[in-house]
Amino acid sequence: MITASGWGWRYAGRPDWAVRGVDFTVEDGERVLLLGASGAGKSTVLAALTGVLGGADEGTEEGRLLIDGKHPTRVRGRVGLVMQDPESQVVLAKVGDDVAFGCENMGLPRQEIWPRVHRALDAVGLRVPLDQPTGALSGGQKQRLAIAAALAMHGSTAESAGPGILCLDEPTANLDPAGIVEVRDAIGRVVADRTTTLLVVEHRVDVWADLVDRIIVLGTDGILADGPVAQVLAEQATELLAAGVWVPGVPHPLSPRPVHASARPLLWTEDLTTGYQASRPVGRHLEVSIPKGLSTVITGPNGAGKSTLALTLAGLLRPLAGRVRVAPGLQPEPRQRGRRSSRTLDPADPHTWTSRHLLTRIGTVFQQPEHQFVERQVREELAVGLRALDWPQPQIDRRVAELLETLHLTGLATANPFTLSGGEQRRLSVGTVLATSPALIVLDEPTFGQDRNTWTDLVQLVLQILAEGRTIISVTHDPAYLEVLAENRLVVTATP
């Protein structure tokens, strides 16, 4: 049984409490969904239950948060934690070794470890050889691996005995639809016998609504609501929507625009082969066409080469074979701009363009906004492209002010881009590309990990860009995004 009474935590060096005044009781085998606005301290509660918040030098604790009357740090191995990013939870290079890692730390004898590893992998339905490299797993498989690693530790020592507890912190936020189903089904199997307690934090309620018994809503001063799923969703709908939660049954407010058919192609490929290395082509014999002024979406399973295709279309990756062609209206002047360049310019092939040529023609927004930030202030970040185009300062200032307004970032003009929230970073990364008004904008997974509010902001921005007559290519898995923006659809399928 988990009991919280007047519990709170303040990280060392921070003036405000991350979470405070929390009271709840969770019985063994109960399944709870923890909701709340970002910054309400949901992750802190899960970290505390797992015993990874650290000691007095890491922060200040008040009140009590106990598991069967004991502090979480004294029942290590009983509580498992799975976090959002699949990449940073894998410890070792092989599947079997990674699951065994926790058992080794618990001091289990060798002959007990391997049967546990097999049982745990079976429980999450991850049927791969033990020596399978962890780097070759998909996101959904990596998350199931993390769950298996937690399960394997449970009950391995006297202190970790007693009903197990699984804490999942946005476990499906970074996964494609197939991965989401994989993880959800694996958890469903694990908790089926009602012996394992489940605590989940996630914005997408529909994924978990059928599986959990109860919802706890965390506010800035303790618990906002606590009760059965249907009741809390009905009573707290307004608050939850304001907090960015996808409340089931409440559709998003955006609708697709009326589309005129038979647009002319802006860009197309001829027998294109894509990839990073010639020895490892990702996509072969691709014949695609991007209609001008429309929103094209590229969908398909993980690892099929969607991003690689998008980056090749954007003139960033060199085609391994075949060609990318651009319509005459978008081509740069055939002469070189007096700068030394290692590649000879072919106006119809965007990979031969200079970096400056790309600015006003094809913009790319990367999957992780931080990959493309180069300045220390939001305002400077937006001006980078304009400076590269040698715009005069007053004109730059005007354009930047206009963009800050559009992106709702005016109040953050002098903030460091790396310190912005996920939604703000995403808007800024779109803004940096928008600044130089390229005719074609390529977006790689633009709605990954966004909550309902930041999602709506972003899709609205994309619709606005389309309304200006620009062309959009997006790589996406997101069904809601497809609903609004799949005006032209490319499905990439992997072949063995």
Place this chain on the structure above:
Amino acid sequence: MTAVQTGTTQAAAAPTLLDRMNSVTRLGLAVLASLPILITLDWVSALTMLCCQFGIFVACRVPLPLLARRTAPLLLVAPIGAVSMALYGRPGGEIHFQWWLVTISDRSLLLAVAVFLRILVLGSSAVILIGGADPTRMADGLAQILRLPARLVLGTLAGVRMVGLFAEDWRTMALARRARGIGDIGRLRRFFTMAFALLVFAIRRGTKLATAMEARGFGSERERTWARPSRLGRADLFGLLVTLAAGALSIGMALWAGTFWLVLWDAT
């Protein structure tokens, strides 16, 4: 709606006889094999060792293309060492050419050949013996056989695994700079913005990884066990004997040929 087909290909490496040895033995043998080369300065001992090494690697079924690919960079490094030794090495014997600080003599040419061979010997044993070892196995051995602290060994191992992610970050950031219009000029400045961003990524990933490891009981007071035993066996003994024999042969050949030259000697 358009359907597009893509595919991936991958290759796996076959195990060699070297893989029968414990990773720690491989590390130790690389050091042992370098000893006779580090204490001598003549060309016969180095050439003997080089021939022995490649003979052993081939006999242990290290594929030739792999051997060539791994040792190729050494062929670039070795001449640099050799040329500087030829030009600036301590003169002796007949002098062939002299200009300012540069003196090419019999002795400096001999030194150049010896240094060239030494770089090949040291480099190839390191890249094949240590470079080919599985990092997880190496960590197992370092902790179980050499009794290095588990926290240090496993922390390093988990960190090393992240290097691949950083390489990917770096590649993506370079593409992003081109997309943002600053890919044509300002290479140095671009390097620094990328290095800063990489540092941010490294700290963030490292923090998350540390949390994940702690949640799995890493770093507690409890005595840790090892799921994979790391032991020394007959292959390791055999490896030791072969390496000792190769070392003895190389010094013996040098003595027999009369070229033996210990580092501290001032032979002429």
